[in-house]
Amino acid sequence: MKPVNVSNPETYRARYGIPDALGGCHTAVIDGYAIEGHVPAREIKRLLAERPKARGLAVAGMPGGSPGMEGNRPAPYTVMLVKSDGTASVYQSYR
Numbered sequence: 001m002k003p004v005n006v007s008n009p010e011t012y013r014a015r016y017g018i019p020d021a022l023g024g025c026h027t028a029v030i031d032g033y034a035i036e037g038h039v040p041a042r043e044i045k046r047l048l049a050e051r052p053k054a055r056g057l058a059v060a061g062m063p064g065g066s067p068g069m070e071g072n073r074p075a076p077y078t079v080m081l082v083k084s085d086g087t088a089s090v091y092q093s094y095r
Contacts, residue, residue, distance in 0.1 A: 003026075009023070012027045013027055013034075016029060016036075016056065017055035017056075018034050018056065018058055018082055019058075019088065022036060022059075022060045022088060024036045024058065024061060029056075030048070033047055033048070033056040033057070034055055034057075034058075035056055035058075036058035036082075037059035037061070037062070037066075038059045038062060038063065038067050039057045039066075039067070039079055040066070040067050040079065040094070043057055044057065046092075047091075053083070053084050054081050055083065056082050057079055057080065057081060058080045059077055059080070065077065076093065078090055078092070079093075079094070
């Protein structure tokens with residue numbers, strides 16, 4: 001699939017049920033799940049294996065140390081599971 005730049009990413013987050021508070025710099029849809037921001041492949045694979053009733057996964061912002069943001073200033077970050085009702089819970093924490 002080819003990436004598409006859009007001028008209104010919040011529209012796509014809303015379409016797939018990801019709260020703006022969990023917004024990142026990009027949104028993908030994989031097998032019916034929304035993937036927002038810099039989510040590690042390991043957690044996407046886990047999501048697809050477990051198949052929870054959820055909208056998807058999100059990493060808010062662009063935290064240092066997350067995939068694609070490696071560098072000199074790694075920071076702790078959390079992968080959130082966005083549930084079907086729009087609430088979110090911690091899926092995995094990275095330190």
